[in-house]
Amino acid sequence: MSSDGVSTHTDDTNLDDVVIPQENPQLNGRSLSWTKLRRVDSLDVESASLGHSAATAMGGGMGWAVVLQLAFQSIGVVYGDIGTSPLYVFASTFTDGIKHNDDIIGVLSLILYTLTLIPLIKYVFVVLRANDHGDGGTFALYSLICRYVKVSLIPSQEVEDRDVSTYQLELPSKSLQRASKIQAKLENSNFAKYALLFATMLGTSMVIGDGVLTPCISVLSAVGGLKEATSHMTEDRIVWTSVVILVTLFMVQRFGTDKVGYTFAPIIFLWFSFIAGVGLFNFIKYDTSVIKALNPIYIVDYFIRNKEQAWISLGGAVLSITGTEALFADVGHFSVRSIQISMCCVTYPALVLAYTGQASFLRKNNHLVANTFYESIPGKMYWPMFVVAVAASVIASQAMISATFSIIQQSLSLGCFPRVKIVHTSNKYPGQVYIPEVNYLLMFACICVTLGFRTTAKIGNAYGIAVVLVMALTSTFLVLVMIVIWKTNIVFIILYILIIGSVELLYMSSVLYKFDQGGYLPLAFAMILMTIMCTWNYVYRNKYYFELDHKISPEAMREIIGETSSPRLPGLAVFYSELVQGIPPIFKHYVGNVPALHSVLVFVSFKSLPISRVPEEERFLFRRVQPRELQVFRCVVRYGYKDVRNEEVPFERLLVERLKEFEESGGGEVGDLDRAWRSGVVHMVGEHEVAAAKGAALWKRVVIDYGYNFLKKNLRHSNRVFDIPHKRMLKVGMTYHL
Structure with missing residues (x-):
């Protein structure tokens, strides 16, 4: 295709990207959203943001049978990482051995309060409330803030946004001046807008980096345990066995979270049952006095006795909450209520019993701290526990892989990630997705890390930095949500910052100490993804x-x-773009090359809203270009970042049906539309080439001419995302000099 011409597209590649949802059979008879919007300008009216209700997000719109079913599934997908932490937390904390017996109680107290404050209180009872209509993760928080505060760098917000159902915007009253002032400062500061977007991208990149590290350390630690079972397992064999398991793990991702969850959930549930049972046994058998760990004064005593070494040991204690971000990032695969149930009823009690039991064992066996987990298992339970531990460690990778798919889907819809294929793997749960390109890239990265590092030591050092940095970024966004959206009492905000914020900053200072010992790895991944x-x-x-x-x-x-000299041709022409405020410049370029127009013209703009889903009946927004006899229409098609497109309902048919409804609602005739449709539909797609403008700075030429164009050529094209019939599509080429 030339950069300034028109070409016919004849590629028959199958379209299985994100496709449009099926038409709602209950739509007939409903009053459509465009009848409620004020008519300002026929070309410049903006669309609104919509989503399903908060009750559905919380799981309130589901029956208890479905919620419990999702809660069971979540055990296999969300908690593998945090659930297998008892394998190595005490060993990683007491790297130089136990100097004082009460240090065990101090560390146990530290672990228990960390588990309670971060995963339980912060995430389960606070952060999950900040979901964006059922979806979580860094980008969900960012999109939620963008909907309430105009911090988006794309100028697509309009007054009409607030006129549409379920947008849920609340204008600050006189008693809420604090929220209003913060909102005004954010909206008037370009620095704040860029800082928020940068922090969002950084948090997303760190979670994806965690998605690489988790499979590596989980599989290596699992296979490394076979050294205790047989002397034939050399380091090379452990590494290559790990690679084989990693490849297998990523290959099963295409079956979807639904099937993977049902496969893994029984194993992880058995794992939690085993570690809880063994923990309770050790607590009763060895030393019930460790219950004193409920008194946080033992944490203070631990730091007084050990000073700098106690601070360094925090890098081991923080491993008790690895994978916590999956609670929030994976909520879109399940529901808030199901995550709360599974965490409170299964995961948290099992982890408390496991760590308490290990502490009781260590009080009588200080010298066995290097292999606490296996040494504390009763003799007859050793091999069953070993088998389940190996399986659970492999499954632990699933949490962050699923989270990676979710956040990339969100960032893609908000224009922050190159186009990739989104596969929705469940008809029942629309939040469950699979991204083939990302899956294989993660697999490749995991194999490289496994072959490069070969042991879990340096990967473990890297782990803490990724975990704590993402948690700190989540807390920052959450404070903004509390102030601007929830209008939370200032006392509770200060308490949150002083308690949760202080704990996270303390852990961050400790994990950064090991930056040169492998801690640079997640930051290296983050920098590549950020670029x-x-x-x-x-x-x-x-x-x-x-x-x-x-x-x-x-x-x-x-x-x-x-000025077009040729007569109007029979038929309907659809021009596609992402511009929602007018007719794109490529139309004039098309007319200059092909001076003929169809009898009906429809300019379709696709818009991704900062919300998870848009109801089907409010997805299309039409305007007619005056005068009426021109037969020219504009259409904004609105999608949330979690919306599913369905190939079984062609977009072309949906467009024409909605256009007819629009004409009828305005007292118009649909005869011309019917005749144009029967004569044939041609789809015009702008194939934009971009180049740095003459005289542009060197960095700008590198970014546009090399970086962006390399990504564009090696990833999906726009026509494959828009679900356009290939045999009736024309590409209109034009170069944008930016």
Whole structure:
């Protein structure tokens, strides 16, 4: 395709990207959203953000049978990582042995309060409430903030956003001046807008990096345990066996969270039952006095006795909460209520019993701290526990893999990640997705890390940095949500910062101590991902502003059509773009090359809203370009970042049916539309080439001409995302000089 011409597309590649949901059979008879919106300008009216109710997000819209079913599934998907931490936490904390017997109680107290404050109180009872209509993760928090505060760098918000159902915006009253002032400062500060987006990308990148580290350390630690069972397992054999298991693990991801969850859940549930039972046995058998760990004064005594070494040992204690971010990031695969039930009823009690039992054992066996977990298992339970431990360690990888799929889907919809294929793996639970390209890239990265590091020591050092940094970023966003959206009492906000924030900062200071011992690994992954995301988002925004600056006005539109010498051809032409505030400049370029127009023209703009889902009946927003006899329409098609498109319902048919409803609602005739549709539909897709403008800075030329274009050429094209029939599609080429 030339950069400034028109080409016919004949590629028959199958379209199985995100596809449009099936038409709602209950739609007939409903009043559509466009009848409620004020008519300002026929080309510049913006669409609104919608989503399903908070009750559905919490799980309140589901029956208890479904909630319990999801709670069981979540055990196999969400908790594998945090659930297998008892394998190595005490050994990682007491790397130099136990110096004082009461240090065991001090560390146990530290672990118990960390588990209670971070996974239980912070995530289960606070952070999960900040879900974006059922979806979690860093980008969900960012999109939630964007909906209430105009901090998005894409100028797509309009007053009409607040007029549509379930948008749930609340204007601050006089008694809520604090929220109003913070909101105004954020909206008027470009630095704040860029800082929020940067923090969002950083948090997302760290979670994805965690998705690489978790499989590596889990599988290596599992297979490494075979050394105790047989002397034939050399280091090389352990590494290559781990690689084989990793490949198998990533290959089963295509079956979806639903099937994977049902497969893994019984094993992890058995694992929690075993560690809880063994923990209770050891607590009764060895030393029930460890119950004193409920008194936090033992944490203070531990630091007084050990000083700097106690601070360094926090890097081991923090491993007790690895995988906690999966509680929030994976909520879209399940529901808030199901995560709360599984955590409170299964995971938390089992972990408390496991760590308490190990502490009781160590009080009588200080010298066995290097292999606490296996040494504390009663003789007859050793081999069953070993088998289940190996399986559970492998399954632990699933939590962060699923979380990675979820957050990439969100970042893709918000223009912060290159186009990739989204496969929705469950008809029952729309939040469950699989991304083939990302899956294979994760697998490749895991294999490289496993072959490169070969042991879990350096990977373990890297683990803590990724975990604590993401938690700190989540807390930062949560404080903004508390102030601007929830309007939380300032006393509770201060308490949250002083308690939760202080704990996380203390842990962060400790894990950064081991930066040069492998801690640089997640930051290296994050920098690579940040480069990709920033490059894509930078050009994405500049393309949008270019089209916005060069959009065609209603007057120019009438002139262009009037100057076209050729007669209007029978049929319907659909022009696609992402510009929602007018006619894209590529239309004039098309008319200049092909001076003929169809009898009906529809300009379709796809818009991703900062919300998880948009109800089908409010997805299409139409406007007619005056005068009526031009037969020109604009359509904004609105999607949330979790919306599913369904190949079984062609977008073309949905578009025409909604357009007919729009005409009928305005007292118009649909005869011309019917005749145009029967004559044939042609789909015009802008194939935009981008290049740095003449005289642009060197960094800008590198980003646009090399970075962005490399990503664009090696990933999916726009027509494959828009679900456009290949045999009736024309590509209109045009170069944007940014």
